[in-house]
Each structure stands twice: as C-alpha cells, then as structure tokens.
Amino acid sequence: MRTALVLLFLLAAAAAVGSLLPQIPNSPERVASYRVAHPVLGDFFSRAGFFDVFGSWWFVLILSLLFVSLVACLIPRSRAMIRTIRQRPIQARELDAFPHYRELAVPGEPAGVAATARVVLRRHGYRVAASEDGRAVAAEKGALREVGSLVFHWAFVLLLVAVVVGKGTGYVGHATIVEGQTWTDAAFNYDGDLRTGRFSSGGHTGIGIELTDYSDDFRQSGVPMDFTSKVKLFAPDGTFARDDVVTINHPVSFGGVRIFQYGFGWAPVVTIRDHGRTLYDGPVVMGQNAPKDVNPLAVPWVGFVKLSTLRPQVAIQLELYPDSLAYLSGLLSGTPEPMTEANAPFMRYAVWQGKLTDPSLTSLDTRFMHQIATGGIGQGWTVDLASGCVAKGRVASELPPQLAGTVCPKDAAAPALTMSFPRLKQYSRLQISRDTTVPFVLGAAILILAGLIAAMYSSRRKVWVRVEARDDGSLLQVGGFALQRKDRFEEAFPKLVDDLASAVTRTPAHPREEVGAR
C-alpha cells in the first residue's frame, strides 16, 4: 500500500508539472513561445518530456508501476477477504474483558435465550454463529468495509485500464464542414490536429457528415449563446442514415464516433477566372488571428486562395467583414463591435504574385512574392483584380458609402483575372472522437464511489453473547467492540443490549405470566 501511495503522489507531482508548464497537446504555440523565451531551460524541459507530461514515457511508467503495485497488493487482500467471509465468527471466552460489556438477569433457560439472541443479532445485521453447546453466540458485522475498500481499489485499476485502452485505441480530431458540403471520416480529412492513440490501428469509420445548415445565437455583447449544426449522417457505404442536430452539450453518436459542436466560422464562396477560364470556384474557409484581449468577433476574418497553376503563381489574401456596418460603426465609436451575423458583407483583398512556398490555406509566406494589387469586393460583385473596378454587380448596394466600389469604364478591355463573391456561407467545426471504453470508465467511476462510501461509512463490529443458567432464569452476558467509528458503537451497543433484553423477556418463559401481562 505504501508503494502505491508513493506512486500516486509521484503521479500528482507529475500532473502538477504538467499543469504549470504549457503542454504541446493543449497549447503548442505557448510551448513554442516558452522555448523562445527560455532557450536552455526549454531545451531541457523538452528533452525531459515536460512539455508533454501526460504522453511522456515516464508518466506511462508511473501509471504502469501503480497498476502493478495495486494489483500485487489487491490479490492477497481479496483472497484474505474471501476467507474471512467464509469463516464463521469465532467464539470468545471472557466477555467481560471487551471494551463494551453488559450482563443482565433474564427469564428463560439458556439455550432458548441464546436462540433469541441469535435472531436479534441477525436482525441488527450481524453474521452469527452458535457455539456447540448452544449457549453462546459469536456475531460480527461490517465485512462491507473491506469489501467496499476492495471494490474501490479494483475499480481504480479498472479505471486505469479503461482509460489507457480507450485513449490508446481511439482518436480525436476536428472536421471543418462548410454548409452544403459532406465530410468523410478518414485520416486526411481532418483539420491537421488529429490525435491518435498509441495502440491505434489507424483505421477510421468512413461515415459521412453533411452540414445542411449552421446557425448561431449571440447576445448583444457578442457572448455566444448557442451554436447549432443541422447534419445529415451517412453510413460508411454512402447510404443516408438520418438527420440530426449537433449543438453545444448535445453531441451526436453515430457509427462508433461521437460528434461535438466545436467551432464555427465564415466561408465566402468566390469564383476566380483567368480570361474567362475558371481557376477556383468554391468556399474559402476563413480563420482569425485576433490579438489577445480582443473579442475575436470584432476582428476581420482572414483566408487565402492560392492559384499555383498560374505562371508566375498568384495568391489572393482575403479579409472578410461579415457585418461591415457593425465594423464601421465600431471604428467610428472607438469600441469594436462584434460581427455576429451576415449584414452587407465586404472583403478586402490583396493579390500577391511570385513563388508559392507552402500549400497551407491558413497562412501565406510572402518572402518570394510581391503585392500587385489591393481592393475591396462586396457580395454579388465581380471585380477586375488588377484595377480593382467592379465589372459586374450592383455597386450602390446596402454597403456603407465608404465601401462603394467604382464601376469599370465601359470601354475598358476585358479583364484578365476576375473574382466574384456570390454568396457568404458559414462553416461548422465539429470534433470527432472515438473512445470505445467510455462506458467502462463510467462504470469504474460509479464503483469507485460506491466502494468508497461503503468502506468509509461501515465499520467492523464484533459482539459475543453467552447465557448461563441461574436459579430463576439465566444470566445474559453481552460483550463487544468496534474496530472503527467507535463513537457510533458507543451509542449502538446499549441499544443492542436493550433490544436483546426486551426480546428475551418477551419470549414466554412462563406462558401464564405472558397472558397476565396482557
């Protein structure tokens, strides 16, 4: 037990380290900035696994040792417990030597009194055994204490195993789905933060999720109140299974995975044409890099379209203001206003030309590129990216006057590179996780609690009764003690003796007297 305790404390100490230092799985960017700020220490911590405590070899080692130590300790204890339960309570000789002792004269002959005492003790929850001469009773109670303790510890072992197996064979990742799109559960379809367990086979379920509609609800202040994704679910073979709704706190279970609402964002649909030839047509998933302490909803959303087939290559950087009216009024008043719904959406763009270095859709490396044009585009417009003028679409729309575009001159040559912005969609980010042992973890947790309470609130008590013949009846001797919660036994023992006394006197020693008493 002592080893297990030391290991448990080690586990706690490791956990403390893990909570004080930034962890790679939770916040990789904070780890990176920590390592920049403290190069020497950071390098040491990194080697020692302090940036991923809960995945490090020594954390797993402590867990395994704890497991071994617990099991090694529990097997003999369980055996001993089974032996104790099978064993009949043992008779005692000198009852008056016990901490609690009472003797009283009662009517009736010894064997009958002892039999009644057995019944009373049983009613009080004791396991009883009569002596060979039938004049003494040994009783004990509170095996539940050791049983509860064992249940608690075995359940703890079960919990460890279930957690390790569940996390080890499962996976968790995030899926970004734009309204109208269908996503399939396969490793390469995740957002790039897919975490798979150590013992995972790498297989995925292949189920399909189509986002039919995403909606959200914000308070005036921009505090989110609800996010709702309406989805169609498809079996791995592509057949439609059912419609469902994923909201915060209401995950959906389907095909062996659980689907949670995780995030959301904007995805403007853009079409980019080069001399009338379509280069890109689809939604652009927008992200945010809001500075700290700023409501991210008050900051424009950023996305990129990379046209790698053009020579030289071209990247278009987009900056979306879903609610341009709110943004402008925020600018004028000085306090940024959250843009929670689409209201006269507007994008600013910058066209970069040169050499694309990475295919990432969330960032742009401009070291080998130069900016050739900038401008703005409202919903429904088609703009000439080179000159910035509006080739098609209503310029005088609901947009504020500051953002109104200029129509291309009638006699201008047909533009080379154009961009259209027909619609603004939303995307939902869902968390997909597979963990097959959750029911076992829950079961183990319930057993832990049940065992704990049983072990804490029951106490082992032993009571002996001996009856000796006296001239006009018997002498009833009761002795006993409690191993735990002795103060409670102090109250319980006299009550037990009273019960014994009244039961014994009620047993008709002389039938006539009994009638007379009525």
Next chain:
Amino acid sequence: MTVGDWARISSDAFNVALFAYIAAMVLSFAYLAFRRSGFHTAAIVVGTAGLAANVLSIVGRGIAAGRTPWGNMYEYSSLLTALIVLAYLVIVEWRYRVRTVGGFVFAFAIFTMAMAVSFFYVGPTELQPALNSYWRQIHVTAMITASSLLGIGCLFTILYLVKLGMERRQMAALRAQIPPPIMGGSVDADLEPDAPPDYAPGADEPVGSGAPALPARRIALPPSATLDRLAYRFIQFGFPIWTFGVMCGAIWAQQTWGRYWGWDPKETWSFITWTIFAGYLHARATSGWKGAKAASIALVGFVSLLITYYAVNLWIAGLHTYAK
C-alpha cells in the same frame, strides 16, 4: 421587483453577510479569550444572521441572472462561504458542541468572501452555452460542498497542530517539574497524549470540577484529540463528495468537449487534491502515520485545494478560466 432590484439586493446582502461574519469572528475570538458565554451566544446569532444574508444574496443573484447562481468564481465563492458557515454551525456547534473554534472558521469565510469581491466580481449575466448544462449544477454544487468541508477539515488540522505543539510544551514543562523516576520507571507512559480518547460532546470545555492542566491560561483551544477528530470527520465527509464532483465534471466534459478528461489545469489540480486527501485517509488508517504526520499531509492538501480553487483561475490558463 425588477432584475436590477434583485441584483442590488444581492450585492447589499453580500456586504451585510460579510460584516456579520466579521462581527461573528470578533465575538468568537472574544469568547475564546474571555470565556463569557454571552460572547458565544452573540457570535452564533450574528453568524446565523450573516448566513441568512448570504443565502439571500445567493438567491437574489439567481433571480437577477435568471439561472442557478453558480456560474463564475464570484458566485462559487459566495456559495462556498455560505456552506462553510452552515457546515460549521450544523456540525461543529450543533452536533459536536465544540464552541471555541468559531473565530477561525469565520475568518476563513471572510477570506473567501474578500477574495470574491476583490478578484472575481462580475455582474449577474447569462452563461456561455458550454456552461449551460444540467451536469454543471451538480458538478459545481458537489465541488463547492466538498471544498467547504475539506477547507474546514484543513482549518481544524492547522488548529490541531497548533494545539499539539502547545500540549507538547506543557508536557515538557510538567516533566521538568517531576523528579526523574527512581527505579528506572518511565513517566512518559502517563503523560504522552498519543492515544486520544474517543470524542465526547463538549470536549472543549473543562470537565466537572477538576481544573484543567494549566488554569492560568485562559485562551485554550479544544484538546488536540478533539481537533484531530473533527478534522478527520470533515475530510472524511468531504472526500467522497469531492470524488463525486470530479466525476460529474468528467461526465459534463464528455458531453461538452468530447472527452471526459483532458488534463486541463483545473482538472489536473482537482486530481492532485484528490490524490493528496486519498493519501491522508490512507495515512490515517496506517499505524505510525497518525497524528502530526497525517496532519501534515492534510496541510499539503489544503494548499492544493487553494491552488485548485484560486490559482488555476487567477494565473493558469485553461478551459476553466471562463469561469472567472
């Protein structure tokens, strides 16, 4: 009454409760020092009035915010204070009839309240959707209840260690007066208080007409055995509730974030606290670890409890920080 009225009533009642607790603390300490039962009665009356104001503040807050009033650290602290005082009044004063330690408990309650106003105050608002769960209420209720019980238990552990030190000094003083045994016998066996008697109601009062060991000393805490037993009872009571609270939190996390456990700082520290108190309970059951050694584990547990409750929200970033 409007929502604004309730919000004002809530914060007024909070202040009334704070001042009532301060008064109750002063009165309790006065009782400890001068042993006039009037001080004790006044402390209990004022403390109970403070508790009523505290409860009113919580209820008013709930009406003003239109939800169960435990959604941020300010509200947790208010609830924690009420439960600390309630547990003290019911268990220590009423059940065990120990009357001399109230001042320390009220001081703890005042500390919690002061922290709430100075670091965590926010107006009554609606909750983020992630907090809007049935399990939240169970989880938070269990955690706060357990925190109050474990907190009081640790407070008694501190008092126990103080009193134990005082008793040891008294023993040493007594031993110095007694001549050494002539025939190689030992006086230690009679003097060591290492086998605490079972708890008897009113154990902080001198029994019968027999004078206490050193009657010259008026400020006397209950005997160390009483304090030890009280500390153990509170921790033993709080530990399963803490376990239950952590489990409810895991269920809620599974529902909201898709994993029952993610080593988020608050989760991590609740686990550390659980581990330490589990160690304490094991130590109590192990011979040779009773008394001061076990108590020192409870002290570590107290530090961990305070970190879990405060430090994680104030300094360590994580998912629970929105609960600020």
